[in-house]
Amino acid sequence: MPQSRTLSAGTVDEQQAAPPEPAAPAPPEPPTARAPTWWVWLAAWPVTAVFVLSNAATPLYVLWQHDIGFSKGTLTVVFASYIVGLLGSLLVSGVVSDRLGRKSVLLPALALALAACAIFATATTVAALIVARLFTGIAVGAVVSAGMAAVTDVAGPERKRLAALLASCAMVFGAGLGPLLAGLLSETLPAPTATVFVVEAVLLATAVLAVLRMPVRRPAARGKGAWVRVPGVPNGNGIHLTLGIAVFAPGITATSFVLSLGPTLLAELLGTTSRIVAGAMAFVMFLAATGVQFAVRKLPRRTILTAGAISTTLGMAALIAAVQASSVVLLVASALLAGAGQGMGQLGGLSLLNSTVPAQRLAEANAALNVGGYIPAGLLPVSTGYLMDAVGLPTGATLFGTVLTGLAVVGGLVVLSGHRRLPEPV
Numbered sequence: 001m002p003q004s005r006t007l008s009a010g011t012v013d014e015q016q017a018a019p020p021e022p023a024a025p026a027p028p029e030p031p032t033a034r035a036p037t038w039w040v041w042l043a044a045w046p047v048t049a050v051f052v053l054s055n056a057a058t059p060l061y062v063l064w065q066h067d068i069g070f071s072k073g074t075l076t077v078v079f080a081s082y083i084v085g086l087l088g089s090l091l092v093s094g095v096v097s098d099r100l101g102r103k104s105v106l107l108p109a110l111a112l113a114l115a116a117c118a119i120f121a122t123a124t125t126v127a128a129l130i131v132a133r134l135f136t137g138i139a140v141g142a143v144v145s146a147g148m149a150a151v152t153d154v155a156g157p158e159r160k161r162l163a164a165l166l167a168s169c170a171m172v173f174g175a176g177l178g179p180l181l182a183g184l185l186s187e188t189l190p191a192p193t194a195t196v197f198v199v200e201a202v203l204l205a206t207a208v209l210a211v212l213r214m215p216v217r218r219p220a221a222r223g224k225g226a227w228v229r230v231p232g233v234p235n236g237n238g239i240h241l242t243l244g245i246a247v248f249a250p251g252i253t254a255t256s257f258v259l260s261l262g263p264t265l266l267a268e269l270l271g272t273t274s275r276i277v278a279g280a281m282a283f284v285m286f287l288a289a290t291g292v293q294f295a296v297r298k299l300p301r302r303t304i305l306t307a308g309a310i311s312t313t314l315g316m317a318a319l320i321a322a323v324q325a326s327s328v329v330l331l332v333a334s335a336l337l338a339g340a341g342q343g344m345g346q347l348g349g350l351s352l353l354n355s356t357v358p359a360q361r362l363a364e365a366n367a368a369l370n371v372g373g374y375i376p377a378g379l380l381p382v383s384t385g386y387l388m389d390a391v392g393l394p395t396g397a398t399l400f401g402t403v404l405t406g407l408a409v410v411g412g413l414v415v416l417s418g419h420r421r422l423p424e425p426v
Helices: 002-017 037-043 045-056 058-068 072-090 093-100 102-122 126-155 157-188 192-213 238-269 275-296 301-325 328-356 359-391 393-421
Strands: none
Touching (some): 037 045, 045 102, 045 126, 045 157, 058 072, 058 126, 058 238, 072 126, 072 359, 093 102, 093 126, 102 126, 102 192, 126 157, 157 192, 238 275, 238 328, 275 301, 275 328, 301 328, 301 393, 359 393
8 A cells, every 4th residue: 555655646746747748739829809900901902902903994995995906796805804814713712712821812813913904004905905804803803702801810700790891892992993093094194004004003012011911820720622613611601602692693793784884875875985984983883882881781681681682673673764764863873773782792791601601711602602793793794785786775784684683683582581590790
């Protein structure tokens, strides 16, 4: 017994004397949880800067058509190259961002955006325009996945709704500011097709500085699976993705129609080819998309998504009435309602994903939401453009409005039927 006690005591002494075993390294604490609120706002700036570029070329195509000489069909190819770059980027950027970190995706994307500015500013061929639009699409695909996820990372778990609001508003505000800035600069300053992109390059350079200083770290663990794949969400989050796409897709398709064919409608209804007027209409549309998100940010997600579907439906009704009555007032009303519909659909979808998807899959989830939105936003307006050539502007626009009204109504019904599975606001 004494020996036993001695051994026991010795064992205790040895345990007390032995240095404590080093603890397993804990995953790095997200510094974003302690970041001041102004950093959350600043983290959204790269999203805005790239989206300014996304639509900056829209008012300038008429100038390139005159200088270079190409048909409307060729112009459609230039537009389509943007969608190709965007969708291709979404297949990889979300996964890479979740595995290697937000900066690993954002810095190359901003470099491509700067290259696109240089190509746009010096473009003398259709091939140059196609490459510039392709680079722009790739950059946009990166910021809607990695950039929006970075805003959430910086905000931390306590400010997820603020992160969704700022990321969504950064996107739509930049998308509206681009054509307005391009319209104003191209009509008031010399070298219209170059000056716009010099200014945009300065904006992108400030975004690079913001990303370099952004308080985000590399992920503690890397995910599994293919690097290039159709983006998706974890098991159990499919309902949240579906509800977001159901409203976001019709909304962004409506605003894409106004962006691509709005100048044509203005020329038919108002008899103007002013780049400032066309840019201003796009700007107020996205200004509505921005303002409505601040107005509804505290409402339940079901209410936000339902209101988004209703707004898109009313916008398409106003579009049909505008082309039938040749009314500019109704056309502007249609643009404002379309912008509000996209804004609420986008905010509702992002907020759902932010609140339910883990950080290590969030960029991929954002990419999935945008794939679901941009596919119809790319296909339907382009198809309508060709349809207008065949059957005329009023008939083509009416058919587009009717189809999109149906999609928006279905989206609203999907939200109403699935609302019991929506998470509580955080």
